[in-house]
Amino acid sequence: MIVERFILASRSPRRAELLTQIGVSFETRPADVDETPRVNEAACHYVERLAQEKALVVARHSPGAWVIGSDTSVVLDGHILGKPRDRADACETLKRLSGQVHQVMTGVALANGSDCHSRLVTTDVRFRRLADEEIAAYVDSGEPMDKAGSYGIQGLGGIFVEELRGSYSAVVGLPLQETAALLADAGFPVWKNWPRSLESLK
Ligand SMILES: Cc1cn([C@H]2C[C@H](O)[C@@H](COP(=O)(O)OP(=O)(O)OP(=O)(O)O)O2)c(=O)[nH]c1=O
Numbered sequence: 001m002i003v004e005r006f007i008l009a010s011r012s013p014r015r016a017e018l019l020t021q022i023g024v025s026f027e028t029r030p031a032d033v034d035e036t037p038r039v040n041e042a043a044c045h046y047v048e049r050l051a052q053e054k055a056l057v058v059a060r061h062s063p064g065a066w067v068i069g070s071d072t073s074v075v076l077d078g079h080i081l082g083k084p085r086d087r088a089d090a091c092e093t094l095k096r097l098s099g100q101v102h103q104v105m106t107g108v109a110l111a112n113g114s115d116c117h118s119r120l121v122t123t124d125v126r127f128r129r130l131a132d133e134e135i136a137a138y139v140d141s142g143e144p145m146d147k148a149g150s151y152g153i154q155g156l157g158g159i160f161v162e163e164l165r166g167s168y169s170a171v172v173g174l175p176l177q178e179t180a181a182l183l184a185d186a187g188f189p190v191w192k193n194w195p196r197s198l199e200s201l202k
Pocket of ligand 1: 147
């Protein structure tokens with residue numbers, strides 16, 4: 001019997017939790033890629049390219065494995081806001097997001113050898129107005145520091161979000177519907193591995 005091997009090419013604990021949530025068993029291997037945007041590269045192209053590169057770089061060294069890579073960026077007026085460099089940068093980013101609608105773009109890619117398929121998910125998120133003291137307290141919590149756009153919707157930062165149109169899981173870091181669709185297209189519908197808790201009651 002051939003047992004398929006799945007690898008999550010990520011060091012993000014959120015992505016690992018989300019992939020576990022839909023019933024996929026996998027190993028993790030961080031992908032080190034250069035995250036510098038190309039000159040004049042549109043945010044949507046950048047995000048999908050990085051997801052592909054993360055998956056492909058790990059797939060190259062993992063023959064036969066199915067590798068999932070992902071990238072999330074926060075985009076305000078077309079400008080990519082990545083992870084904060086430091087405390088001041090996080091405060092500045094949160095001030096820019098205050099009272100505004102921004103986009104969270106997440107790319108997800110599935111690679112096998114040099115073959116790679118990907119999807120891009122864009123979600124509109126509206127922040128309410130944030131007070132300066134609130135921003136300072138949030139940055140002091142440390143939560144923004146490893147997150148695109150300097151916030152985590154799944155954490156303390158959830159209180160900033162007034163409205164969301166799109167995919168909540170994509171904002172957290174891995175779009176579940178699209179990830180499952182990529183796996184299904186490759187011949188691995190995730191539901192086949194779900195537990196059968198009620199089977200004995202039939
Ligand atoms: C907007 C937002 C981002 N994030 C996180 C998801 C990603 O981990 C991170 C964006 O950075 P990424 O560069 O996409 O990912 P990463 O460096 O954490 O992990 P890897 O490249 O190894 O896969 O921001 C949240 O956790 N919550 C949010 O609400």
